[in-house]
Amino acid sequence: MSERRQAVIDLGSNSFRLVVFTWHEDGTASWWKRTDEIHEAVRVGAGLDATHALQDEPMERALRMLELYAHFCRATGITDVRPVATSAIRDASNQAEFLEAARRRTWLEVRVLDREEEARYGYLAAVNSTTLADGVALDIGGGSMQLTRVEGRLPMQTRSWRMGAVRMTERFLEGKRTSPKQIKALRAHVEKKLDAAGWVAGAGGIDGRLVGVGGAVRNLASAAQLAAGKPLFTVQGVTVTRDQLQELIDRFVELPAADRGEVDGVKAGRADVILASAVVIDTVMEIGGFDAIEATEAGLREGVFFETLLEGAEPPLFDDVRRASVLNLAAQYHPEYAHTEHVAALSLEMWDALAESKRHPGNPAERELLWAAAMLHDIGTAVDYDDHHKHSRYLVLNAGLPG
Secondary structure, eight states: OOOOEEEEEOOSSSEEEEEEEEEOOOGGGOEEEEEEEEEOOTTTTTTTHHSSSHHHHHHHHHHHHHHHHHHHHHHOOOEEEEEEOHHHHHTTTHHHHHHHHHHHHHSOEEEEOOOHHHHHHHHHHHTTTOOOOEEEEEEESSEEEEEEEHHHHHHEEEEEOOOOOHHHHHHOOOSSOOHHEEEEEHHHHHHHHHHTTTTTTTTTTTOOOEEEEEEEHHHHHHHHHOOOOOOOOOOTOOEEHHHHHHHHHHHHHSSOOGGGGGGGTTOEEEETTTTHHHHHHHHHHHHHHHHHEEOOOOOOOHHHHHHHTTOOOOOOOOOOOHHHHHHHHHHHTTHHHHHHHHHHHHHHHHHHHHTTTTOOOHHHHHHHHHHEEEEEEEETGGGGGGTTTHHHHHHHHHHOOOO
C-alpha cells in the first residue's frame, strides 16, 4: 500500500491543533508517525462559562485559525481531514452559528463530539501510548475533564465534567493573584462533582495507575522533570508524584497569573490557566488514591487517528504497546530486518541459556529490553554508518517509545 496521510484538527476550548499523521502499510515495514503540526492557543472558550455562548472575538480567532488549517491542507494535498470540536463548541448556545460560519469560510465540516466520544478518544490515546491496563485515564482540556476507569485495558466506566482549565480559572481563580480561599473553593467544587461518580473514590486501588492526557498534563510533567534537574527528551512516560505536583501548585500560587509561564516547562499560552489544571488533577489524585500521574505525548487527535490506523479492531488497540512502538520506530529507519532479527534471536538465545544455568535471574522485563535494543541497534545507519551507534542512541532517546 502507498503512503497515506490524515490531518486531525482538534478544536479544543483552550488550544486548536492540526496534526498530520503519515503511515505506510507493508508487512514488517509498516510504520506511522506525526509529520506536521500547527498549534495555537485560540482560547475559543473564553467567556463561555458566564454567558453560555462563544464570544465574538474568540469566535473570530477560531474561524481565522480554521481558515489557515483549510489552506494548509489544500496546499499540501491532504484530502483526509477530520476536524473535531470538544467542550466549548459543544456547550455553546450559538454552536450552529459557529459551524455554519466554519462551513462558509472553509470547506471543513466540523464534527462536534459528545461527552462520551471525547472521553473515548482520550482513553484510546492513553491506552495505546502507555502500558495502562488497570486504573484511570484522565483527559483535561480547557472546557472539560474526562475520567475513564480501565480494567484489562478496556473501558469500564466513563464520566465527563465541565471542569476544564479555562472554565475553572474563570469561575474560581480570576484575578492577578490567587488566594488560599480561592484554591479551597475550587477543591471543594471538584470534590463535590467527583462524589457523584462513586467509582472515582479509591480507584487507585492496590495497583491502579493514573495516566493523563492533554496539554496541561504535558506541561506539568515538563515542569516537574526540569524542577527535579532531570534531562527532558520527552514527557512520554514521565510520572509526576503528588508531592511534586503540590510543589508546582505552591510555586504557581506565589506568582501572578501572567508570570506562571516563567516556570520552566510551562508554555506562555497556558500560563494563566495551569494552576486550575494542577488543582483539579491533584484533587482527582487525592480522591482516587493515586500517588502519581503518568504523562503521555498522545492526545485526543491520536485517539481519532487510531480509529483509522487500527480499523477493524474494537476497541482499536495495539495488542502490545511496547512491541508495537519498537517495531514502528525500527520500520521508520529501514533497517536490515534479516540482520536485526538474527541479532535479536541470537541475543535472546544466549540470554535464555545463561538464565537457565543460573548465571542471572532471567528477569522478563530485562529480556524485553534486550530484544528492543537488538531491534533498534542499527537504526542510526539512516543518519550515517560512522558512529551509527551514537545516532541510534539519539533517535531512541528522542522517539519517546510509548509504553
